[in-house]
Every structure is written in C-alpha cells, then in structure tokens.
Amino acid sequence: MPRQASDATAVRVAARVRAAAAVLVAATGSFLPDVHGRQAALFIVLSLVWVPLASTVLFAADRPGSRFALYGGPVIDLAVLFAVQVLLPDSREAVLLGYLVLVLFAAYTAGRSAATLLAVAVMALTVASNTIVDAPDRLGVTAIVPFTAALLALVLLQERLVRQEARATAKSQRLEGKSEAILARVADAVIVTDPASHVMQCNPAGERIVGRPNAEIVGHACVDVLGLRKGERALDCSKGCPLLQDAALPEVAGGSPLDIQGTPGVEVWRMAADGRRQPLLANASSVLDPDGNVVEIVHSIRDITSLKQAEEAKTLFLATASHELKTPLTVINGFAHTLLHYPDLDDATQQRALEAIGSRSLELTKIVDRLLLSSRIEAGRVSVRLDRIDLLPVLEERVHTLAKATGREVLFRCDVTALDVIGDRDAMVTVIDHLLDNAVKYSPEGGAVAVDADMTDDVVQLRVSDQGIGMDPEQVAHCFDKFWQAESTDVRRFGGTGIGLYIVHSLVEAMGARIDVLSKPAVGTTFVISLPRVVELTDGDNAEVDDAAASVAGAGEPTSIREFMRQIGVPAARKEA
C-alpha cells in the first residue's frame, strides 16, 4: 500500500508516464526503417506486451490502494528493461541507469522491502543476461556487484531518511491538528488563564460567547473579559479562580492530559454585549508543573441560553396546554354533572347541555390532534405527497366552514377560475384552517378577515389577513417558533397552545413552498404563502420547452454521449444522501 497520499499520486503519475512512454517507444520503433532481427523483436515485444501491461497498470492506478499498480508497475518496468538489455546490448549503460531510477522510485512508493527485492532481481537478471548475450556485449561482474551494492545502500538510506522524517512530521502534525481541531470545533468556550487570571488562550467558541475577537481577549484579566456572576454577586478572581473552589474540581498534574469529564459545573451568568442576561455553565481545572505549582487554569464555559429558553418554553407550554385542556374539560364536567344529578331538566335544556359537551369534546380533540401533529413533525414522521391540486375549491370550502362555525364574515377574493399548484391537499387544509383560526382569534374586535389568492407566472400566492392586534418585528421573527406566543402568560387573552404557526410553517416548508409574514401592531397581520404553480403548456409553449431542453445536452435525451454511456453500462447518477 502507498504510505501516504503523495505516494499514491506518484504511483498514478508514474502509471501515466509509463503508459505514454510505452506507446511512444513502440510507435517510434514501428516507424524506424530497416528494423530487423533482435531490434524488430524488441519493438514487437514492447508493443504487444509493454503497452497492454502499462495500460492495465494505468487503469489500476486510479483505484486507491491498488497493489497491482504499486508493485506491478515496477515489475513490468524491470521486465522491459531486461528485454532491452538482452535484445539491445549496446544500450546497457542506459539500462543500468534505468534500473537505478526504477529501484529508487520503488523505494519511495512501495517501500524498502519491495525496493530491496527489485535490487536483488536487478542483480540476478543482469547476471542472467550475461549467459544470454554474446561475450563482447556482457557486463563485467566487477561492475555489477558494486553497482548493486550501491543501489541497495541508496535504497536503505533513502528509506530510513524518508521514514524518520515522515514519522516525526506525522506525529507533530497529528498532535497539533488534533489539539487545534478539538479547540476549534468544540461547542464550549475553552479559556486558558495564567495563575494571575490573565487570559492566555481562547478558542472560537469563547470568542462567540464573550462577543469579542481573540485580540481583545488574550492578555486581558479574566474578570474584565468574562465578568461572571453567580446570583447577583460578581465572581472575584483576585484570590484564585472561584470556579475551582466552587466546583471543587480535581487538579491534574502538568504534562498529563486533562480529564474534566464528569466534573460538576457551576451555573453562572454574565451580562452580554447586547444587555441581555446570558446564562452559562462553567467549570475550571488547574494544570500543575512537576513541582506542583499551578501554571495554567483551563476554563470550560457553556452557553445555556437555549437550554434555559427551552425550559421556559416547556413550562409555558405545560401551563398553557393545561389551561387549554382544562377549559373544555370544566364545561364537559359541569354539564355531565348537571345531566347526572338533575334528571328532571326539560328536553331543550338537556339538548343544549349535550350539544355543549359535544362541541367542547370536539375542541379537546382538536387540541390533542394539534399536539400529536406537532410531536410527529418534531420527530420527522410527517411527510407530504406532492401532487397537482386545485386550491380554489379547497379555499372556498374552508372559508365557508369557518364563517359558518364562527359566525364571522370572511372576505374571499380570487379572480381566476383555477389555482393549480404543486402541493398536498390534506396539508393545505391544515395550513388554511390554522391561519384562519389564527386570524379570527387575534382580531377580537371583529375586524375583517380576508383571504386573497392570485398567481404570477411561477407561483400561486395565498394571503390570509386580519385587522387584529398585529405583531412587532421581534414577535414576527419568533412567531413560527414552537410554543411561542405573542403575549406572556400573565397577560394572555387569546388562549391556544402556541404550536399552530409552528405546524403551518413546517407543512409549508415540507411542500417546498414559502410563507412570509407582514404585520404591524394594532393594524393587523397578513400571512403570505407562495406555492409553485402548475403551468399549462400551449403548443407554442411546448415548442419553447423543447427548444430549451434541446439546448441542454442531456435534457434533450438521448444524446450520443449519454446513449453510449448507457449502452456500456456506466453507472447513472449517484443518489444524494
């Protein structure tokens, strides 16, 4: 096997040079006038043996780690040189030079063992050639022995030097690369300080957390750079790193690898550059020299903002979901209790009670369905079936259903007779229902809810607008987040679980469509969905499409090149993972 990437390249280049040389030499031989006897035999051998074998090595060399290319190439070269030596004795000096180059190249690419074997083979073949060629053309043994010995010595020396250098370089690069890669890729900030709490080193994650470039961190006091606080108290580094004391981290001896796995972290916080409170999980470990003195302190700091937000969202969700579930359950429970304990109620009252139970049960079902759909989206278990659908009847039906259910007027405007899009009908029903529910819910004063649909050359645009409470830009930025709601729990007026728009966004994206939000506080909100349109082709359009396809070789299949590829069994496009 090649020892490193450069060797593989060398093998590949050598294979190409060998194949080119074989063809060139063989061709030259066939053009020479008056080639007879041994010369003719040599050129025939070169043509019919060397060219095919060199080509075979050329083909093999493209496969990484091909042993045939690595060892077969030099062996073929050796055989060719031997053939030249025997059939053209006048060229023996050139052949000896060829042997030298061959063995040295083999030492570089295939290693010492292969090169040594080749050197021995060179000696054996050279001696053997003396028994074949005529006496005047023979090489003296005195010339062969020192030549071969020198060859071997060169091989061994070259191999030793190359190996030593490669080993040292590889080790150094491995350690350096490993260390750099770990520090660069690790998600936690790693900040190294001296015993006096001045920062010596900071990785990219540290720069991100601190919000400053490395130049403004290294050399500065830890307290100035990080400004960590625990509770409302600023951590004081003047008497040693407080994280070491708080976390009671084990100390490790200098020179040995740090092992901070499993050590406890301290929850602290700092004021970020944008003025927000940045929660962090920090720990520290000291590095000791052989005398037991602290030489460095390694801090590991993790930004737990998203973790905290997730916790808050979860808490919020539990509160809102419980509230949402409890309201219909209370109604159901109350009416069921009434029906159970007051059997003498008149029929009309009983009927109203049963209807209330039914409608609240439906409400409960909807909430639970939303929660289930949300969890399935989260788990990646929801897929859409993309097909050609006419959105117009879907819109008309959903608008009519909502108007009937809520008693609210919903304006529906569409100037075309069909809205053919690529999408999933069920998913579109879910999306439209959620947006309409949302529009009605957030326009409590009875403002108009409108649905508009139009189309351009490429897309069908669907707008659902309300004249409700609207959102400010920050709220717009978060409105598709799961469990997010525009109002905090303390001032909530509208109910809901905070997953409706998350579902809408997920389904729209799954269909390859796009959703945008236009909103202004106290004015209203418009959600705009852009779906890819199905274009009906006229004859003229078809011609245009054909021309376009024809202009792309391959699109106007079958082209000659692709057809030949197909017939010779070249594998088709690799599927993207």
Place this chain on the structure above:
Amino acid sequence: MTTAVVLTNLILGAVYTSYGIMTIFDLKRGWKHFGFSHFGMAWIAMAFTCGPHHLEHAFHLASASRGGLFHVVSTIGMVCRPISAVSPAHFALTFGRGNGPGSGGPLDLAVVLVGFPAGVIWFLLRVEALRGGRGDRFVSGTPKWVAALPVLSAVYLVAATIAAIGILMRSGAAFGPRYTPNLLLLLVYCLIGYYLLRTQLANREPMGGWSVSGLALTVVFPTCGVMHAVFVVFAASGRYDVGTLGLVIDWLAVPAAIYFVWVVRSLYHGTVDDWNQATTGATTDVSAAPALVA
C-alpha cells in the same frame, strides 16, 4: 473485389468521421451545463482515428491497386451513374480486379461487410436521436436472429481465423513492428466489446428484451477489431503496404482507445466525474400520505 472493399471502407470512414463530428456538437452543447466529458472526448478521439483509418485504407487501396487514382474516380463515377448507364466494360474494369498486391481480397471484404450494417445502424440511430427521434429500437424477448448471433459470431471468427491462417501460410508472412498497432487495437476493441456485451446481457432481463442501439454497438467494436487483424494478415502477407499516414493514424488510435477504456473503467469505479452524474429531471419522492388533522 477491391472496389467493393474501397466503397465499404469509404462509407464506414465517412460514417465514423461524421459520428465524431456529431459527438463534438454533443460535447459542446453539454459542456456549459455538465462540464467537460472525458467520455465524450475519448469517444471523439476514437471516432476521429477510426473514421480516417477506414478512409485512408480505402484511398490507399484504390491508389495502390492497378489503375491507381483512376480506380477511385471510376468507382465513384460508377456509383453515381444510373445502372443502365454502366457499360459492361466499365463494370468489369471496376469490380473485376485480380488479387495481386494492393488489391482487396474476399476476407477483407467479408470482415468489412460484417461490421458494416452494425456501424451504419448505430449511426442512423444517432442521426435520428439528433433530429429529436427515439434513437433506439426495442426488441422484445429474444427472437431467433438475436439468439443466433453467438453461433454466427463463432462461425464467423473460426472462418476468419482459418482464412487468415491460409493466407499467411500461402504467402509466407513476415511480421514486423509496423503491424503492432492494429493488433493492439484488436485487443482494446475486443475489451470494449466485452464491456458492451456484458451490459447488454445484464439489461436483457430487466428490460425484457434488447436494445438495437446496444446490440449494434456491441457488434461494431469486435468486428472493427477483426478488420484490424485482417489488415495485419494482408499486410504481413505482402498484399497491403502499410503507409506512413496509415501508421500515424493507427498509432494515434491506440492511445485514443486506451484513453477510452481508462475513462470507462474510471466511471465504473467512480473515480472520474462525467455526464453520468448530471441529473436532467427532478423526481419527487412520493411517500405515504400523512393523516393530517383539520
């Protein structure tokens, strides 16, 4: 005899050279979208060595035979005339040539004629594809003529080998380095033919039949290889002279063919990117419909 060999070689030469030109246009069209195609370039290189080889062979044969250039002009003139206008003397002069040096023999004509239909069919299919047609025909199942192809091939090879040995034995062949490129081409073309045959056999079951385009290509390469081998036999027996131009073309054909095999093998192993990696149509992965809540 010589005239027929000249004519068939002229047509084959024109067909392969035209095919090279078509492939250049193909490559040019696709380059800006899919990048450079090693496969296309290798195929062009082969077409532009194979076509000129046949053309050179035809002209060399025509000019070297008795009558020289007159023979070529006479041949073309006769082909262009209505049959009623061809005098018996002209016909005899044109086709009734002997078997002396520089004249084509029955074996040469036979091997060219065997490869001729396949080469022309493939070419016509490519022309059809270029004009927006299908570019292929499907043969359902395995009809008798397809089933007979292996037997016919074996008979053909045995007959050609016996005829070649006979010619060599009669003439006392002298083999030299000038003939080697043709033998290398025999080797490489047979290898390409093997790749094509392997693919056709593999495709047969899933397709439930055969592609005419694929069968034609599969036949073209080995028959082309045999043509080169017979050329060597005729040259070694002293019947054909290997001209410098022909030798140059054949030695250019060798690296072209090696390049082609290198590309094909690299594509098999995925070490070279080519147009086979370019997708031309979007496909939608249809999955089960979701049970969405309203």
